[in-house]
Amino acid sequence: xxxxxxxxxxxxxxxxxPANFNTYSLNNGLKWIDTQRTTTATFLRSDAFTTxxxxxxxxxxxWTPSVADNLLMRMRTAGGAYSAANYYWSWNGVVWASAAAxxxxxxxxxxxxxxxxxxxxxxxVVIELDNVRTSAKPSLQFMSIDTTNACNRIGGGWLNxxxxxxGVEVFCNVAMSGTMSIxxxxxx
Amino acid sequence: xxxxxxxxxxxKSADLNAYTLKGDSYIASASVTAGQLLNCFNSTYTDYKxxxxxxxxxxxxxxxxxxxxxxxxxxxxxSYYSGGSYQAYSTGTVTTWNNNATxxxxxxxxxxxxxxxxxxSAVVNISxxxxxxxxxxxxxxxxxxxxxxxxxxxxGQHAVTTAMxxxxxxxxxxxxxxxxxxxxxxxxx
Numbered sequence: 286x287x288x289x290x291x292x293x294x295x296x297x298x299x300x301x302x303p304a305n306f307n308t309y310s311l312n313n314g315l316k317w318i319d320t321q322r323t324t325t326a327t328f329l330r331s332d333a334f335t336t337x338x339x340x341x342x343x344x345x346x347x348w349t350p351s352v353a354d355n356l357l358m359r360m361r362t363a364g365g366a367y368s369a370a371n372y373y374w375s376w377n378g379v380v381w382a383s384a385a386a387x388x389x390x391x392x393x394x395x396x397x398x399x400x401x402x403x404x405x406x407x408x409x410v411v412i413e414l415d416n417v418r419t420s421a422k423p424s425l426q427f428m429s430i431d432t433t434n435a436c437n438r439i440g441g442g443w444l445n446x447x448x449x450x451x452g453v454e455v456f457c458n459v460a461m462s463g464t465m466s467i468x469x470x471x472x473x
Numbered sequence: 474x475x476x477x478x479x480x481x482x483x484x485k486s487a488d489l490n491a492y493t494l495k496g497d498s499y500i501a502s503a504s505v506t507a508g509q510l511l512n513c514f515n516s517t518y519t520d521y522k523x524x525x526x527x528x529x530x531x532x533x534x535x536x537x538x539x540x541x542x543x544x545x546x547x548x549x550x551x552s553y554y555s556g557g558s559y560q561a562y563s564t565g566t567v568t569t570w571n572n573n574a575t576x577x578x579x580x581x582x583x584x585x586x587x588x589x590x591x592x593x594s595a596v597v598n599i600s601x602x603x604x605x606x607x608x609x610x611x612x613x614x615x616x617x618x619x620x621x622x623x624x625x626x627x628x629g630q631h632a633v634t635t636a637m638x639x640x641x642x643x644x645x646x647x648x649x650x651x652x653x654x655x656x657x658x659x660x661x662x
Contacts, residue, residue, distance in 0.1 A: 421592045
């Protein structure tokens with residue numbers, strides 16, 4: 286049976302023991318790893334994946350393209366971005382004005398499309414990414430706001446290539462602003 | 474709650490208790506071969522997040538979750554409801570899917586063999602399992618099988634008011650080969 290971790294409640298005047306602090310207070314749950322920001326670049330890039338985690342949450346906040354464009358994503362190895370046509374993805378959504386269903390997909394393409402947007406509008410994306418430093422093929426689920434199609438997106442994707450992926454980048458073809466934060470899911 | 478910035482000061486237990494707790498707190502993890510996590514739902518948390526990572530099986534299958542109570546009994550009647558849709562990476566075609574209390578569990582993600590190279594994963598949010606009310610879940614997961622690959626979004630309900638403290642998992646075909654299941658509690662005041 287797995288050991289269950291309780292919440293540590295420190296007693297008044299308790300002697301400080303580093304092991305308790307490390308176990309219960311520092312190394313706990315969803316851990317912030319890295320945040321990257323830009324106001325002018327065409328990308329947000331982080332090589333923050335380590336073997337400490339298998340699964341990650343990536344939060345992209347306020348992605349704002351200077352000209353209408355798509356926000357794309359690629360995995361990165363130590364040698365740079367992996368850009369071969371081995372990415373697969375799909376999403377579906379509902380158009381806000383009409384409630385009509387809308388879909389999109391990419392089949393053996395060079396990146397994953399996370400969302401699309403008009404210029405000067407802010408967009409949010411949440412990505413759950415798995416199988417990164419495990420010599421397996423990465424897979425992800427995502428939710429995003431799409432102002433081009435005026436809809437929500439909920440979808441997933443997969444990279445049909447096994448490698449030691451150390452990071453991720455999101456990018457578009459025009460200058461953009463936004464923030465990308467990466468969190469790791471603690472494992473034993 | 475604000476973020477505490479410690480300065481040159483005596484560490485106070487009250488500060489540690491208040492400020493070093495995280496939004497999602499680690500509870501436990503198990504290999505998918507273990508088959509269950511007992512007593513992981515308790516009064517500390519109301520809502521939970523379960524991460525299924527790098528799941529591989531011995532045949533094309535679904536990984537299912539079943540809720541448990543009293544530290545080892547499991548609710549195996551057809552009281553589980555769920556629905557959602559999955560869309561093909563190759564075409565974008567969306568297919569709807571549902572389980573109207575026909576299965577004694579929730580299907581969470583697909584499973585397939587290592588030879589296909591499609592490890593599956595899922596992030597599942599489970600709401601109020603430890604309370605005496607219906608338990609609900611939302612999930613995004615992969616539906617990677619030897620015959621195709623899809624993105625899967627789904628949610629559901631367990632229409633039983635018994636408080637649950639555990640869950641177990643299994644496959645609809647073949648057996649579990651590898652992977653991990655980790656549960657986190659969502660902090661509350």
